[in-house]
Amino acid sequence: MDAITIQILRNKIASLVDEMHYHFYRSGYSTIIRESRDFSCVVLDRRGRLIVAPPMFFHAPVYRYLCERVLEVYGGKDGEAGSLKEGDVFVCNHPYEGGLPHVSDMAFIAPVFSDGKVVAFTGSIAHKADVGGTNPGSTSANATEIFQEGLLLPPIRIWDGGKLIEDIERLILANTRQPVLVRGDINAQIAVTHMGAGRVQELAVRFGAQTLMDAFEAILKGAAEELRGAIAKLPEGKASAEGWIDSDGVDFNTPIKLAVTVEIKGGIASFDFSGSDPQARGPVNLRPSMIEACVFYSLIGSLGPRLHFNDGMRDVIALKLAPKTITNAAAPAAVSNYQQVNLKLVDVILEALAQFHPVRAIANAGSSSALGIVWSKARPGQSNLQYEILGSAYGGGQGHDGASGTACHLSNLHVTPIEILESEYPCRIDRFDLLPDSGGDGQWRGGLSMVREYALLEDASVVRRYDKSKYPPQGLNGGRNGAGAKFVIRLGTKDEFETPSSGRYEMKKGDRFRLQTAGGGGYGDPQRRSADMRARDAAEGYISKK
Structure with missing residues (x-):
């Protein structure tokens, strides 16, 4: 036609x-x-x-x-x-x-x-x-x-x-x-x-x-056909990468490995995830549909912005998923915390693909996270469930700094405005800003961590889900790591506590907590960042004035 x-x-x-x-x-x-x-x-x-x-x-x-x-x-x-x-x-x-x-x-x-x-x-x-x-x-x-x-x-x-x-x-x-x-x-x-x-x-x-x-x-x-043509321009060969998420949410002392080997051959891109860890006891397991999302997103992002995904592209890639692993879990494995794993897997895939197309390389992003608050008492006419999705920052890449205070990769979700939170739920937001010096240093700086501090106006059960605390976003090609994520509860009291990982915490009216998302990794040797760019960073508050 x-x-x-x-x-x-x-x-x-x-x-x-x-x-x-x-x-x-x-x-x-x-x-x-x-x-x-x-x-x-x-x-x-x-x-x-x-x-x-x-x-x-x-x-x-x-x-x-x-x-x-x-x-x-x-x-x-x-x-x-x-x-x-x-x-x-x-x-x-x-x-x-x-x-x-x-x-x-x-x-x-x-x-x-x-x-x-x-x-x-x-x-x-x-x-x-x-x-x-x-x-x-x-x-x-x-x-x-x-x-x-x-x-x-x-x-x-x-x-x-x-x-x-x-x-x-x-x-x-x-x-x-x-x-x-x-x-x-x-x-x-x-x-x-x-x-x-x-x-x-x-x-x-x-x-x-x-x-x-x-x-x-x-x-x-x-x-x-468009994807096949773009893949055909890449050099043939193999490249591998691996990365870690902090834990599975149950065993805080054991990190979870994600691994991929990418092969470009005959106009086909093959992705082998069989080196990833066995499926976890906690809710960090992924189904194949999520692996496909990470693969296509990373591949299109590495090749260029003119490619638009649809299901016709499935003919141009091949996936290898080992059964009962993090990347191919079997029932009844829990999967609630899938998104933070998706985003770490994107980091890993992009690192491997960068070896084929360095000009599109990018350092690790700061991930995504979620906050749920179940209030003991709701505002009149409102729900007692407050649920937020929080972005973070992109890593730096060839020719550009990482973006700050935004959803990273895959999702394109929005941060809930303070005005909505304070009008609909019994909370007060005391701080919402970007954290200077939290982006990884490099020739191209990583984006900054986002910080929010909350005051509870009623008793509440708080669920915080996040990653990249123990394993912060990595820099690339000599760039420095971004700052790790943090969650600190009961601010300003003798019971102030930095939580070790995702979890659920019972808190009282008057308690305060701070959440800090991870900063993006830096790209390239920091010595190669120009004096003019460092002066601009200081003037705009991206780095401390020294």
Whole structure:
């Protein structure tokens, strides 16, 4: 088919994904959705292959696993309906049956019909305020099996032929401590999934169903060819790298190794993760969908910004995952704390890929982290669950300093504003700024750590999940390491305590705590940083004036 039609339809799908994304976060009940924007919306072809990647990239490879399982259970191959019906919506949050990152992420997908055949799917994945489990908020720093992390839903119908199955909704809401937030977010999520399906149906009518499906095939094929061409420009050979996360959240004294060997040969990039540690007792294990997210993100980032991910690119890479390892866990291994592992794995993959394409090399980033506060007493009309996702900083790279105070790699999430926190929850933010000297020194400086100090206005249970404390972000090519992450509780009292790792802490009204995210690693010999750049760093507060 002609290139103009293909590009028009690609742009139509990209615009639709943006429209779904906008309507969802504007309709969300929880701060997780409307402030952090911890969700994705997508359009898939009739086989469940992603056409355009969402802003939150690490969800991108998940949908194929989920859609394949729906088609396996409910029938419908190559566009045949099987038992699928127009108006159906399927729900799943199962990391092992649906490929979801962790139990708190709930997915909804809907088949799109034209002339009685399935021509596409639309879907969304979003973090839920609470889905049961041992801890309020469900996410855990120290779960030892997935059943402690919340209700498990394999792919099942929640809408049947355009009608809500109320029993499924009742089951979900009976297993959450936050039914109002969860119900509101679910309704918004299903609404944008329906809206997306309706828009794709309109495209099928306007352009023709076959033209639409042919365009999807061409878009997928084009992405594969572009990636293959970019890989072919790399020198053939092998490169390895490894890195460590602080602990699994249960055994604080044992770090966890992540390892990869990358081989470029014959226009194919192969990634072997079999040297990574055995799966952990704590919730730092990953499913294959997350490995794919880290691989594609790192590969595209290393090759250049003009490549756009879709599932057609799967034909150009090969993965080797050893069973029952951190990078390919088996049930019932816990997975709550997956994101900090994802981000360390990205560091490791990028380090290996830098040996093939040094001009795109970048030092270690500061990771991502989460804070959950369960208040004993909520503000009137508000939830008693406060959940935040906190970014950190990028490492320096060839020709640029690392960015400060931002989400790193993969996620593109937002920090919740102070005004929202103080108006909705019984807390006060006493400090929110960047920490001078926390970025790794180098010819190109790492980004700075972000610091927040909280005062509790009611008793609370505080869950902090973070990494890169014992093993701070590494510099590259002679650059210095960034500052490590810290979490200090009961500030200014005789009981002030720097916690050793992720954990849950009971705190009283009037207590204060400080969280410091990690700083980015530096790139290149610090002696090569110019005097003008150091003067600017001092003037803008990136480094101390000496």
